[in-house]
Amino acid sequence: MKILLTAINSKYIHSNYALRLLKAYAEQELAKSGAFDSTDSRRNLEIEIAEYTINNLQSQILADIYQRQPDCIMFSCYIWSWNYVQALCKELPKVLPETDLWLGGPEVSFDADKVLKEHLELTGVMIGEGEATFTELAQAYGTTGFTKNSIQNNNAPSENPIDFANIAGLCLPTGFTNTRPLLDMNDLPFVYNEENIHDFDHKIIYYESSRGCPFSCSYCLSSVDKNVRFGSNEKTAKELQFFLDHQIPQVKFVDRTFNCNHGHSEFVLQYLLDHDNGITNFHFEIAADILSEKELAIMEQMRPGLIQLEIGVQSTNEKTLEEIHRATSLEKIKSITERIHSFGNIHQHLDLIAGLPYENLESFKNSFNEVYAMKPDQFQLGFLKVLKGSYMAQKIAEYHLKYTDTAPYEVLSTEWLSYGDCLKLKKIEEMVDLFYNSGQFSYTLPVLEKLFETPYEMYEELSTFFEKKGFFINNPARVYRYNLLLDFALEFAPDQADLFKELLTFDMYLRENCKTRPSFATDLKPYYGITKDIARQFSENNRSFVEGLPKQSLQNKKDIAPAKEQCHVDLFSYSVWEADCPKSEEPQFVVFDYSNRNPLNHNASFFTCPAPSSSYEQPELQK
Numbered sequence: 311m312k313i314l315l316t317a318i319n320s321k322y323i324h325s326n327y328a329l330r331l332l333k334a335y336a337e338q339e340l341a342k343s344g345a346f347d348s349t350d351s352r353r354n355l356e357i358e359i360a361e362y363t364i365n366n367l368q369s370q371i372l373a374d375i376y377q378r379q380p381d382c383i384m385f386s387c388y389i390w391s392w393n394y395v396q397a398l399c400k401e402l403p404k405v406l407p408e409t410d411l412w413l414g415g416p417e418v419s420f421d422a423d424k425v426l427k428e429h430l431e432l433t434g435v436m437i438g439e440g441e442a443t444f445t446e447l448a449q450a451y452g453t454t455g456f457t458k459n460s461i462q463n464n465n466a467p468s469e470n471p472i473d474f475a476n477i478a479g480l481c482l483p484t485g486f487t488n489t490r491p492l493l494d495m496n497d498l499p500f501v502y503n504e505e506n507i508h509d510f511d512h513k514i515i516y517y518e519s520s521r522g523c524p525f526s527c528s529y530c531l532s533s534v535d536k537n538v539r540f541g542s543n544e545k546t547a548k549e550l551q552f553f554l555d556h557q558i559p560q561v562k563f564v565d566r567t568f569n570c571n572h573g574h575s576e577f578v579l580q581y582l583l584d585h586d587n588g589i590t591n592f593h594f595e596i597a598a599d600i601l602s603e604k605e606l607a608i609m610e611q612m613r614p615g616l617i618q619l620e621i622g623v624q625s626t627n628e629k630t631l632e633e634i635h636r637a638t639s640l641e642k643i644k645s646i647t648e649r650i651h652s653f654g655n656i657h658q659h660l661d662l663i664a665g666l667p668y669e670n671l672e673s674f675k676n677s678f679n680e681v682y683a684m685k686p687d688q689f690q691l692g693f694l695k696v697l698k699g700s701y702m703a704q705k706i707a708e709y710h711l712k713y714t715d716t717a718p719y720e721v722l723s724t725e726w727l728s729y730g731d732c733l734k735l736k737k738i739e740e741m742v743d744l745f746y747n748s749g750q751f752s753y754t755l756p757v758l759e760k761l762f763e764t765p766y767e768m769y770e771e772l773s774t775f776f777e778k779k780g781f782f783i784n785n786p787a788r789v790y791r792y793n794l795l796l797d798f799a800l801e802f803a804p805d806q807a808d809l810f811k812e813l814l815t816f817d818m819y820l821r822e823n824c825k826t827r828p829s830f831a832t833d834l835k836p837y838y839g840i841t842k843d844i845a846r847q848f849s850e851n852n853r854s855f856v857e858g859l860p861k862q863s864l865q866n867k868k869d870i871a872p873a874k875e876q877c878h879v880d881l882f883s884y885s886v887w888e889a890d891c892p893k894s895e896e897p898q899f900v901v902f903d904y905s906n907r908n909p910l911n912h913n914a915s916f917f918t919c920p921a922p923s924s925s926y927e928q929p930e931l932q933k
Contacts, residue, residue: 311451312356314380318371318391319363326361327516327564328386328415328440330501333357335441336448338499343449355452364394372401381457382410384436384444387417389695389718396429403431408460412447414440416531417717420699422481433458434474435481439521441498443479443490450477495521495541500549507556515553515561519546519578523566525597526635527624528701529663529694530566540574547581553590560591568594572602579608579617586613595620598650599642606646610653615909618657618687621647625666626677633667635701640680647684657910660686664735665694665721667709671731675766678738682765687910688747691739693732694721737773737782738766744791745772749911750821751795753886754813758795761802772798789826792818796830809884809891816886819902820913823878832881841879841899844919848877848901876905887916 315333317326336357360378362371371394375383383402385395399411414436418425422435436443451457454472461472474480479490502515522538523530541549553561569575575596582592598621609617625631626640650656660681664674682689696703696713705711710725723729745751762768775798776782786794792814799810815831818824827834834841880900884891898918906915 311354311382311455312358312378312380313382313384313448313451314358314360314375314378315384315386316360316375317362317386318366318394319361320390322363322365323513324363325510325513325516326359326386327501327518329359329361331498332384332440332444333359334499334501336445339442339445340449340452355448357448364390368394368397368401371398372405375402376405380406380409381460382412382433382451384412384414387413387415389417389697392417392717399429399431403459408457408463410451410457410459412436414444417698420531422487423485426481426483430483432483434483436479437481437487438479438490439492440479441493443477446477447474447480450474492521492537492539495519495539496545498541500552502549502552507558510558515558516564517549517553517561518564519549520565520568520571520574524570525567525637526701528634528705529666529697531697531700538570540571543574543577546574546578550578550581551585554585554587557587557589559589560593562593563595566595567597569596569601569605572605576602576604576608579605582616583608583612586616588613591615592617593620594618595622597621597638598646599639601646606649609650609656612653612655613909614655615657616655618659619650620659620661622661623677623681624661624663625669625673626680627666627669627673629668630666630673644680644684647686651685655910657687658684659688659690660684661690661692663692663694664732665711665724665727667705667724668726670726671734674727674735675764678766679764689742690747691735691742693736693739695719696721734770734773737777738769740782741769741772741776745769745795748788748791749913750788750791751814751817752820752911752913753817754795754799754810756889757809757813757891758799761799771802775801789818789824789828792828793830809886812882812884813886813891815880816882816900819878819880820916823876823902823904832883834881837881841881844879844899844901845877848879848903876903878902878904 315329317329319326340355358378358380360375362374375398383406385391385399387395395413399413402409402411410433411431412433412435413425418435419437422437425435426432436447450472456472458472458474474482475484475486478488481487502510520538520540524538550561568578594617596619598619621643623640623643624634624636628640631638631640647658647660650658662674662677662681669677678691694702694713696706696711696719698719702711710723712722712724712729713719714722721727722732746755759765759768762771779794781794796810796814800807803810811830812832815828818828818831878901880902881897882894882900883897884893885898899920901917901919902914903916904914907913908915
């Protein structure tokens with residue numbers, strides 16, 4: 311008996327944590343009972359995981375599932391995968407007629423009876439938390455040795471039918487629905503181990519130390535479960551240490567509000583500080599306004615890049631925040647994010663949601679500018695999703711809320727925001743992603759913003775420029791965006807052409823040692839000998855001119871080549887790395903050091919220096 315746990319992820323780098331919990335919990339509990347030691351092949355229960363992405367063709371997924379020959383298929387359903395799952399459920403019975411089909415996950419838990427009426431091919435739907443439900447379901451299949459469909463097709467003995475009505479947590483076509491008590495977090499197994507950890511190479515590792523959320527945000531499904539549960543400190547420490555011991559690049563906590571219990575969050579943060587391996591990064595979703603002084607004190611001591619924070623501001627309109635049941639202090643959020651920013655060691659990701667009640671275009675502009683002023687490392691503009699089971703879904707008529715009938719159920723218009731407004735914000739969202747969140751233009755954008763009354767107006771003008779050029783249809787390549795931003799800047803400041811050319815050159819070489827020099831950059835051919843000498847000294851001194859790094863003599867000239875490839879030398883007439891970009895009396899040479907990058911934004915470090923003498927004296931570099 312083979313049960314196939316199936317998920318369709320939004321990207322290849324994602325992994326489905328829920329499926330692994332189902333499998334691990336079922337294997338843990340069934341092993342205790344010893345119920346499946348039988349040599350009967352039908353009762354030899356096998357649980358397998360199959361993951362795909364929305365970029366796979368439906369025909370590819372169908373073929374792969376068929377070749378696995380499962381007796382039972384269970385899909386984990388989310389807004390990004392729901393359309394794909396529905397299509398597959400229509401096709402699978404044609405090629406696997408005796409295979410039972412089950413659904414579970416947030417996309418089907420809140421209207422399971424409706425889903426079953428629309429999809430007669432389904433055996434049932436698992437609702438709510440699935441670990442214990444799936445375990446009993448797997449046990450029922452393993453005990454019987456046959457699927458419901460195989461019995462109905464007269465290909466299995468009918469004297470031993472499967473009775474699902476005794477299993478809590480299921481919704482069946484017969485109308486049977488029975489909920490199940492929530493699990494203790496300490497009863498959940500750790501899904502990662504020595505045998506499977508390398509399956510996640512180049513993928514995001516997900517982890518939860520708590521479930522539920524104490525807040526009541528009307529657009530969020532997490533607000534439905536008020537029973538917040540935490541794993542013990544001992545269990546959490548043991549599991550975190552596994553990630554640290556294996557030097558996992560990044561672990562993303564899926565806890566809805568990580569710091570809602572200060573005792574728990576303070577313990578985790580202190581443990582990470584005390585056991586930092588110098589490599590692993592931990593991602594948390596937090597409420598900034600309730601951070602404790604102890605949490606902040608621990609964060610301030612952390613290695614740059616040890617943790618990163620996602621903070622949902624959502625809106626700065628107080629009436630909007632009140633209506634969506636989001637009690638928060640905007641002034642405290644501003645104060646806390648500024649304080650964290652001053653630490654210089656933590657990446658902050660701030661969110662806004664367009665389409666919330668009482669937020670019209672003017673209000674959203676204000677929210678945009680206020681959050682932008684907080685200088686987030688990532689600025690996420692999202693659009694309201696009207697999720698099944700959320701309080702927002704109950705207010706559709708009152709808000710005159712229109713949204714797409716198919717997943718992801720994204721807002722089209724509200725009483726306060728027209729569809730045209732949403733389209734405008736969509737274009738601005740793309741500009742923010744391409745130019746701000748990409749991190750490619752960290753020195754150019756602050757200067758460019760000064761040409762406009764507000765940051766929002768700059769991105770609005772940039773989206774208009776993009777549309778005129780036809781770039782929303784044919785998105786420009788990453789390197790070409792520098793040329794594009796220069797053209798845009800010159801439309802508003804043609805007299806500052808030289809300054810913007812140098813700003814963009816500086817930004818480009820901060821990110822990478824480009825093999826093809828941009829057309830707008832200073833011609834370095836007349837300075838080739840000087841830049842070569844500086845690069846040579848950079849290599850021969852093994853970066854000894856950088857404060858704090860000891861000088862190391864090289865054994866032979868072969869050792870020089872790799873070091874030379876780790877730097878680039880350029881010439882600037884403006885000190886573009888200073889806030890007001892003053893013009894220098896004499897041009898300055900800048901060394902970009904790619905072997906010493908900022909752990910938060912991955913920009914190269916850089917140093918200024920005068921031209922060295924012909925005797926290759928060590929140049930005096932200034933950081």
